[in-house]
Amino acid sequence: MKNNLKGWLYLLPAILFLGVFMVYPLIDVIVYSFEEGYNFASQTYTGTGIYNYSYVLRDPYFTQALKNTFIIVIITVPLSTGFALLISVGLSSIPKLRELFQTVFFLPYVTNTLAVGLVFMILFKKTAYTDGMVNLLIKVFGGEAVDFIGGPYWAKMFVMCFYTIWIVLPFKILILTSALASVNETYYKAAKVDGTRPFRIFGRITLPMIAPMIFYLVITGFIGAFKAYSDEVALFGTDLNAAGMNTIVGYVYDMLYGNSGGYPSFASAAAIILFAIVFTITCINLLLSKKSTVF
Numbered sequence: 001m002k003n004n005l006k007g008w009l010y011l012l013p014a015i016l017f018l019g020v021f022m023v024y025p026l027i028d029v030i031v032y033s034f035e036e037g038y039n040f041a042s043q044t045y046t047g048t049g050i051y052n053y054s055y056v057l058r059d060p061y062f063t064q065a066l067k068n069t070f071i072i073v074i075i076t077v078p079l080s081t082g083f084a085l086l087i088s089v090g091l092s093s094i095p096k097l098r099e100l101f102q103t104v105f106f107l108p109y110v111t112n113t114l115a116v117g118l119v120f121m122i123l124f125k126k127t128a129y130t131d132g133m134v135n136l137l138i139k140v141f142g143g144e145a146v147d148f149i150g151g152p153y154w155a156k157m158f159v160m161c162f163y164t165i166w167i168v169l170p171f172k173i174l175i176l177t178s179a180l181a182s183v184n185e186t187y188y189k190a191a192k193v194d195g196t197r198p199f200r201i202f203g204r205i206t207l208p209m210i211a212p213m214i215f216y217l218v219i220t221g222f223i224g225a226f227k228a229y230s231d232e233v234a235l236f237g238t239d240l241n242a243a244g245m246n247t248i249v250g251y252v253y254d255m256l257y258g259n260s261g262g263y264p265s266f267a268s269a270a271a272i273i274l275f276a277i278v279f280t281i282t283c284i285n286l287l288l289s290k291k292s293t294v295f
Helices: 002-034 051-058 060-092 095-110 113-124 133-140 153-181 185-193 198-226 230-236 248-257 264-294
Strands: none
Touching (some): 002 264, 051 060, 060 153, 095 153, 113 153, 113 230, 153 230, 185 198, 198 264, 248 264
């Protein structure tokens, strides 16, 4: 009994911190999301119901933000994880230079996001004075210049996904390289004695051994991609609705502080919808990871 009490006392600061800064704000947001006609100045509302949710789901800015977010998630999470795995396997084959290349690949992760976004904007942006370095390369190979920042939707989405993959890739490379280094060499030696081919070794030994880490990166990748906002601002500026590149988090921010701000109830409803989406996808990924571990 004393040991249990002592354990709870050790956990008390963490429980209080989580309660004040996570549980209470979540409950507060849920309450806000059901208060209709909420007035921020007078702290009053006209009634309760699901009008805020219906308004948000019918708002074209939200549906566009939802579309953009899902495209970013669907494209960037699998590609970034796949590229990170390939690069990590390559780094593992050159142990003498592995630490050097790990540092090189990790540099974009510790660089300021807005600074990296500015570089990307300079590379891709087409202006009256220059077409940008990327367009110059396209012209060299006989193509036509494209305005990737202010042009068609597919071009802007391409830059957005490219930029997102570039930003998240270093962290995933570092994690997967560490996971590969932790695999017991005995398995590889036994496979080589049996004359097993490299691809079969990778599929039968390497992937199962690092599968938990891959699922961890996929889950955190989904969560991070759904929370995307600063990356879009770095490339397309603060008026993301005008650029057609807003995300769900950006929509929440606009409802609170943007040009259409002052509507915390609508922002809360959008935030709860985002929470429900992320929670559902996370649960599905966790179930899939458990099944893969069992089999």
